Amino acid sequence: MAKITYIEPSGTRHEVEADNGSTVMETAIKHMVPGIEAECGGALACATCHVYVDDAWTDVVGQPSAMEEDMLDFAYEVQPNSRLSCQIKISDAVDGLVVKVPERQA
Numbered sequence: 001m002a003k004i005t006y007i008e009p010s011g012t013r014h015e016v017e018a019d020n021g022s023t024v025m026e027t028a029i030k031h032m033v034p035g036i037e038a039e040c041g042g043a044l045a046c047a048t049c050h051v052y053v054d055d056a057w058t059d060v061v062g063q064p065s066a067m068e069e070d071m072l073d074f075a076y077e078v079q080p081n082s083r084l085s086c087q088i089k090i091s092d093a094v095d096g097l098v099v100k101v102p103e104r105q106a
């Protein structure tokens with residue numbers, strides 16, 4: 001289990017427990033975190049689970065794959081720390097991860 005903190009654009013924080021092996025997107029949906037739409041269900045076929053990874057965690061979660069980068073082209077206001085939350089796997093290594101939800105999804 002890992003704790004993940006999602007921060008809404010308003011600053012509202014959602015700290016939730018995440019199961020190892022799931023994804024940041026699946027965890028957001030399970031806990032009804034506002035702003036994570038996940039229209040494709042994690043199939044890497046949209047950009048509606050876009051998040052900004054806190055700078056302290058970018059090295060831990062790593063860089064997006066080439067396919068993920070292609071999908072990020074469709075995301076709203078992409079930044080260097082942008083990731084699709086369906087591509088970030090939960091493990092003990094991400095315990096404490098902080099992500100920000102963008103103003104809107106693509």
